[in-house]
Amino acid sequence: MPMNDMRGYQPSLVDMTTGLISREIFVNEDIYAQEQERVFARAWLFIGHESQIPNPGDFFVSRMGEESVILCRDRASEVHVFLNSCRHRGMKVCRYDDGNATVFTCPYHGWSFGTDGALVGVPFFREAYHSELDKSKYSLVRVAQLCRYKGTVWATWDAAAPPFLEYLGAFTGFLDLILDGWDGREGQAELLGGVQKWIIPCNWKFPAENFSGDTYHNISHRSVDLVGAGPSGRSRRDYGELNVARKLHVAIPDRGHQTITYVLPKDHEPQPAYQNSPEVAEYFRHCEEERRRRPGANPRLMGAPGEIFPNVALLPRQPRTLAVWHPKNAHETEVWRFFFVDRDAPRPVKNFLRDYYIRYSGPAGMTEQDDMENWNYAHAASRGVIARRYPYTYEMGMGRAVEDWEWEGLRMPGRVIDLTKAQASEEPMRNLYGRWAQFMEAGSWDELMPWRQSAIGKARAAE
């Protein structure tokens, strides 16, 4: 066995032809440093939700990769995202989690910035700078692109990145399952309570991979199934529909987004759920009926865990949450979990869901604890010099994915593996790491948008 003198990323570490991926990509500190530049400085990242900043001057301090950023609504109600670092000596200009401010003042030398990012106050501007400092050059650093989508706020540092909805591609419909109302109305979600934040001792890709669609690890949650943490006191979730649904892995090639999803038969009627609370049961029954009547809503699609590249996990149904896996260093991840609920839901419904959500997810949630044990110990057991010599296998279901999957008139985008009998595949993980490798190797966004080239090729062929 050769000695390992790995220094940084090499294409051979992610071998899509064999399904073998080196442990180095999880534990190597040089690779971690490279991915901050190549992945997190280029990809679209989740910042927060507009319901966190409803009024002028409201702010929420978020993160992009390792870096602190301020999500802010200025005096004119425009939404901005700024690097939380003074242009003079780099001190954080905001050290609160959230709040309302007229200015962000650096506590070090006193430089002060408006809620639109402009440098508005420089101590001794006339005396020490002789009024010669060009303040317009030293606004807070703003993101290159910002997108507000159905209440969520996303941003990228890279001006060459495609627009957010193009970045999402056909995955948009899966994100909509969280952001739209349960009755099918667009963008009805609001944040429920605060953001849960905690640190876990593993690389950020462990949870990203898990939420990409790891159905193979369900045995880890056996104890939660036995306890009956679900909304009706049974199992983990109220998913009566699963007996008749088709269970799928859906991976969007060249985007790096992937998910588990369930497809219901045509004309399927809603199943009873939340039976321990008549008011909650009635609310969801009413919403399901409305959803079936509403044009454009897709009542046959049931959301399940998925991942938007690189570090945002979605869980659209039960609980309804987004999680962000913020890289802290190669061996630590700061998890932020956002919980969502219909804005117009009655208060008792929101209270019921909050109790269920925190019982399930977050640092005290039973399934999250199961997952964290796996990720944390797997990371620790992969750091040693001997362990690093042995790659992980992602061979499950290789070559089994199909395109243009369709069932009873419902067509699914991307590459699909039907799990109804197979139970599990590693197609989503291969999609995640294939995209990660593209980011690590590509010199520019031109190389990261092969779909544009194929669109040009099709147009030329048609001429």
Added chain:
Amino acid sequence: MSGAINVRTIPAGTRVTLASGAEVEVVSNPQDGVWLVGRYLTSDDPTLVGAEDMIFAQDVVSLRDQG
């Protein structure tokens, strides 16, 4: 107690004197303990009189009155 003035507690409408001798009326207070927004009432520099500007806490040497 030091002689330093806590600008965080100064309400709008208060007149303050700056180290330069200029007199300023506080327009608003961001309450960051570092800055006030003020309008110059008097100044050796005539271009400042009537102008609104950010007033640095260390420049405030005394409080006059409220309006």
